[in-house]
Amino acid sequence: MRVLITGHTGFKGAWLSMLLSARGHDVTGIALDPEPNALFDTAHLASRLHADIRLDIRRADELADAIRTAAPEVVLHLGAQALVRESYRDPRTTFETNAIGTLNVLDAMSRTEGIRAAVIVTTDKVYRNVGRLEGYREDDPLGGDDPYSASKAMADLLTQSWVTSFPGVPTAIARAGNVIGGGDVSKDRLLVDLVAGFREARTVPIRYPDAVRPWQHVLDCLSGYLTLAAALLEGRGAGAWNFGPDPESFQSVRGIADAAAARWGEGAVWADAPGDHPHEATLLTLDPSKAQQGLGWRNRLTYPDSLEWTIDWYRDVDRHGDAERTTLAQIDRFTDLDAGSAWQESF
Numbered sequence: 001m002r003v004l005i006t007g008h009t010g011f012k013g014a015w016l017s018m019l020l021s022a023r024g025h026d027v028t029g030i031a032l033d034p035e036p037n038a039l040f041d042t043a044h045l046a047s048r049l050h051a052d053i054r055l056d057i058r059r060a061d062e063l064a065d066a067i068r069t070a071a072p073e074v075v076l077h078l079g080a081q082a083l084v085r086e087s088y089r090d091p092r093t094t095f096e097t098n099a100i101g102t103l104n105v106l107d108a109m110s111r112t113e114g115i116r117a118a119v120i121v122t123t124d125k126v127y128r129n130v131g132r133l134e135g136y137r138e139d140d141p142l143g144g145d146d147p148y149s150a151s152k153a154m155a156d157l158l159t160q161s162w163v164t165s166f167p168g169v170p171t172a173i174a175r176a177g178n179v180i181g182g183g184d185v186s187k188d189r190l191l192v193d194l195v196a197g198f199r200e201a202r203t204v205p206i207r208y209p210d211a212v213r214p215w216q217h218v219l220d221c222l223s224g225y226l227t228l229a230a231a232l233l234e235g236r237g238a239g240a241w242n243f244g245p246d247p248e249s250f251q252s253v254r255g256i257a258d259a260a261a262a263r264w265g266e267g268a269v270w271a272d273a274p275g276d277h278p279h280e281a282t283l284l285t286l287d288p289s290k291a292q293q294g295l296g297w298r299n300r301l302t303y304p305d306s307l308e309w310t311i312d313w314y315r316d317v318d319r320h321g322d323a324e325r326t327t328l329a330q331i332d333r334f335t336d337l338d339a340g341s342a343w344q345e346s347f
Contacts, residue, residue, distance in 0.1 A: 001347070002026045002050075004072035006057060006079030006105060009034035011184040012121075013078045014045055015218050016225070019331050021048040023347060028070040030055050030063070031079060039183030042323035057101035064108035074229055075118040075169075077105050080152070082123075085188045087148035098151035099158060106162045106171075115169045117232035119225050122156040124177040124214065124244065124286050125149040135214075135247075135287030138175075138240045156240070163238070170232040173240040174225050177286055180306055181218035182313025182330070183323060190253060194260050194270060195314050201267030209254035209272050212283045216245035217306035219334040220299040226343035227297040233346055237295065244286030249303035256307065263311040300337040 003020055007013040008029025017040075021027050028051040034040040046052045053066050057079045067075075080098050081087065087094040102120060109115050127136040128143030142157060144150035156173055163171050180191050190206070197204030224243030231237030251259075261268035291297045301309065309330060316326045338344065 002028070002071060002073045004028045004030065004067060004070050004075045006030045006075075006077045008045075008049075008052075008078070009038060009040040010078065010082070011039065011181070011186060012179060012218055012222065014039040014043065014183065015181060015327070016076065016078070016222050017045055017049065018043060018327055019219070019222060020347060021045075022328060022331055025347065026050040028072065029053060030057065030066055032056060035185045038185050039323060039327065042183065042317075043327050044324050057104055058096050060104040060107065063104050064111060067105075067108040068112050071112070071114055073114060073116050074233070075105070075109055075115055076225060076229065077102065077118065077120045079105070080121075081148070083186060083188055084146050084148045087146055087151065091147040094147045095151045095154070098148075099154040102155040103158055103162070106159065109169045110166055117229045118169050118171040119174050119229050119232070120155070120159045120171060121174045121176070121225065122159075123149075123152045124175055124242070124284055126153040126156045126175060127284070129284055131283050133283070133285075135244060135285040136242070137287045138242055138290055160240070170235070170238065172228050172232055172237050174228055174243055175240060175286065176221045176224065176243045177214040177216055177245070177284070179216050179218045179221045180310045182310055182317065183327065190256065191260065191310055194257060194268075195311075197270070198261070198264045198268040199318070202269075204257075204270040205273035206253060206257055206270050207273045209252065209257065211253050212250055212285070213253065214245045214285050215249050215251055215256060215303055215306060216299065217301045217309055219331065220245070220301055220306070223300070223334075223338055223341060223343060224291060224297050226347050227291070227295050227341065230343045230346040231295055241291045241295070242286040242288045243291055243297065244288040245299055245303065249299075249306070250285050251303060259304075259307050260311055263308060264315075296342055300334065
C-alpha cells in the first residue's frame with residue numbers, strides 16, 4: 001500500500017514509518033529536517049522509504065505538488081510543532097504550522113485522486129481543561145490556554161469543518177496523550193531529559209513533578225492510528241477518536257521519574273526544578289472507551305511495560321550501538337502482542 005506520512009522525521013513519525021516499511025508498504029514522508037541524533041537518522045530510516053521529502057507544510061503549493069506526486073492511498077498527518085514550551089517561544093510558527101499546515105494538507109488531499117483514507121492527528125490537549133478526574137470524551141468542548149494547545153484545537157475544529165463542508169476523502173481525527181518510547185530527542189520532554197541526565201550521572205531538574213499525565217507507549221498509540229485508518233478503508237470510522245492509555249497509566253511526573261530512575265539503576269537521580277515555568281496543565285486524561293468499543297482497539301502494554309520498554313531501548317542502544325535493530329526488535333515484539341488486531345489485516 002502507498003502511505004504518506006507527514007512529520008516522518010519526528011519521534012512518532014519515525015516509529016510509524018519504521019513499522020509500515022518493515023511490513024512492506026511504500027512509505028513517502030514529508031517533513032522538516034530531523035533534530036540532531038533523531039531516531040530517523042540513528043535507525044537509518046531514509047533507506048527504507050519510497051521517498052523522503054523535506055518540505056515545510058506551510059508552503060501550500062509545494063505541499064500539494066508533493067502529495068499529488070506521491071499518489072498515496074492512505075495519509076497519516078502527524079506533521080506539527082508539538083512542544084508546549086516551544087509554542088511560548090515561537091507562537092507564530094506554532095499556530096501557522098499546526099492550523100494552516102493542517103489546512104494545507106486537507107486542501108491538497110482534496111485535489112489528489114486515489115486517497116482512500118486520511119487520519120489527522122491532533123492531541124489530548126485539544127480539550128478545554130477544567131481539571132476533572134474522569135477522562136475527556138470526544139464530544140467534550142475543545143479549547144486551549146497555551147499556544148500549542150490552542151493551535152491544535154484550531155486544527156481539530158478546522159478538520160471537522162473541512163470534512164463537513166467538503167466531503168470527499170474519508171477522514172477522521174485521532175487524539176492521543178503523552179507517548180513514551182525509545183529514540184525521542186525532543187526538547188523539554190520528561191523521559192528525554194531523564195535519560196540524558198542518567199547517562200551522564202547528573203541530577204535531572206524536573207518541573208511540575210505533581211502533574212498527572214496519561215503515559216502510553218508510542219506503539220500502542222500508533223496502533224490506534226492504524227486501526228482508525230483501517231476502519232476508514234472499510235467505510236466506517238469517521239469523526240474524532242481518543243487513543244489513551246488505561247487508568248492505571250495515569251501517573252504523576254514524580255512517579256514516572258522515580259520508576260525510570262529505578263529501572264535505570266546507578267547514577268539515576270532527579271530533583272524538583274526551582275523557579276517559575278510557563279503554564280502547563282496539571283491534570284489531563286482521556287477516555288478511550290469509544291475506540292475500544294467502536295474500533296476494537298486497546299492498549300497492549302501496561303504502564304510498567306511501557307516504561308520498561310522505553311528505558312530498555314536506550315540501554316540496549318547504548319550497549320550495542322544499533323538503533324535500527326533495537327527499534328525493529330520492539331516492533332516485532334509488539335506486533336506479536338497485537339496479533340489479530342484490525343490494523344494488521346490492512347497494514
